[in-house]
Amino acid sequence: MCQLEKAISIVKELKKRGHKAYFCGGCVRDYLLKRKPKDYDIVTDAHIEDIKRIFTHTIAIGAKFGIMKVLSGKESFEVATFRKDGEYQDGRRPVSVAFCDEKEDAMRRDFTVNGLFLEPDSYTIIDYVGGQKDIENKLIRTIGNPHSRFSEDHLRLMRAVRFAAQLSFEIVEETWEALVSMSKLIQTVSPERIRDELTNMLLCSHPDKAILNLKESKLLYSILPEMEGYQDNFSLTTEMLALASPLPGLDLGLGILLFPFLCFPAQGRCGEKKLVSVTKRLCLSRKTSDYLASILKNYHSFQQVPDMSKASLKRFFAIPEFPDLLELHRLEQTACKKNLDIFFYCQSKFKEWGMENVKPVPLVHGEDLMNLGFMPGPLFKKILYFIEEQQLEGSISTRKDAINLIKSHFGEGENIETKKI
Structure with missing residues (x-):
């Protein structure tokens, strides 16, 4: 059975046992709007103990509020008893509830478009709140x-x-x-x-x-009080969001929302402090926080692209967030009606080189330098960077090339055993 058929079977089982039961909330709204519902919630006059007796597999997720989950295969359906809410004290949930009839249950809900019930056998809409008219309008x-x-x-x-x-x-x-x-x-x-x-x-x-x-x-x-100083740039944010819609994921969406202080050149350390404040306040994951920090650090590299060496450009392309950096650049340039020359140049070069050349397997490692007699230290790091630079530039392509280049530029370390090379 599909999700809808399973939901209908739950309603039918409740009715067979003498109870009222309807679909409610967002799924009814989406049905009227000809949208596919994400899930199906059910409301009934059956109480928690009744639901437990009727269905084999249940989970009490809000017994105090008369809410159960009924499991059917790999899917679950929220089944709630008609209720009216008592006094609210914390701006989130009522201190107590009282079980009631369907009309009182409808009247406690948030918006008229979410206050409708549907009888799935006949597809009859039960509307105590004027929701159908508001959906129509x-x-x-x-x-x-x-x-x-x-x-x-x-x-x-x-x-x-x-x-x-x-x-x-x-x-x-x-x-x-x-x-x-x-x-x-x-x-x-x-x-x-x-x-x-x-x-x-x-x-x-x-x-x-x-x-x-x-x-x-x-x-x-x-x-986000950090955004208050960027009201003059807000039209850019909304234009970029419109151009990017539908967004492929949250990270890019946050990158656009926070674009003013992530990507405007004058921010510097100020932008870093604001970003830390935002990520902490919103309890963003470490992954998302690191992503946003990378946008802040690297976005302005597009200004240097025309003057970058081949190696510098490849290092820029190798940043994990580069695809989104490039998309942000496209969105900004398009929203500001500026040319896309740098966007197309980066896009073509990335395609031309491919990831295997943008981030190639290193030709030498630290062990190779030690075998050449070099000891770990500042020079060690300098040599590895130099060889990577030459590899990215296309000047060398084999381990042998790299070893010979090290010898010619840096000599050989002490106590070298050349037979190991």
Whole structure:
């Protein structure tokens, strides 16, 4: 069975046991928009103990809130009991919940487009919140009072922006005004949740719109205060995001978002400090942090490309992040309506040489130098660099060439046993 068929079978099993059960949330919204749902969530009047009895393989992921996972083969489906939330105290989750009917469950949800239920047997939509009309009119609107909805879970401030970009919808005025007035509350959300929501924005279908709305709502500068000094350059960021969409991965998306202080020449050490601040605050992985540090360190090498030797250019190409560095250069030049001569030159040379010539197997190693009588030290490193340089330039291509060149330029170390060469 496919994912949808498995989800339908869970609903049917609940109904066979006398319970109400529907698809809910994003999968219903995506069905109406003719988009493929990422997953299928189910809501029911069955309680936790009922669900455990009905299904063999379950995991309680939020028993206090009436949420279970039902396992079917390699897939899992969230099954939740109809509930209404008690008082919120931490801007994330309610202190308590009470089980209720389907209408009250719909009314506790975040946005009208996510407050719909679907009966999968007949594909009947159950709408207590006006979600169908808002989907038809392409609008993002909170269910009920926007200040109340955003106060309950502060991450909804970012989610409103993301859904508008992801679906190409507009945020209604009342919801937008509340969002802007409450934007500083996003600072109370954990860094991990902010990072994950920012990731979803950058990887959605319109990251440029998402980031522009983050800026216009003042959320961006609450999340990334380091960006506040770059408002004059913001149109470049959004234009680059639009050109790059859909983004192939988070790292490049962050590279574009942080482009102003990663890649503007005047930043220097200031850029490094800001980058460290961002990576710590967003709890970015070591891999992503190193990637961004490499962008900061190496992006300006494009300015020197016309004057680079063959060896220097190959070393530039050998940087692991070079493909993304080249893409960032293309995006910047295109967004600024500048020529792409350096981009095409680098692209053609990289293709001409291939990775085997850009980063060839070394002709000699430290052991070879020791066999020549050289002792590890500053000269040791200088010799290896020199030989690599000549190899990259194409002046030598064999180990024998390298050994002869070392002897002619540096002589031989002490206590040489030439028979080992």
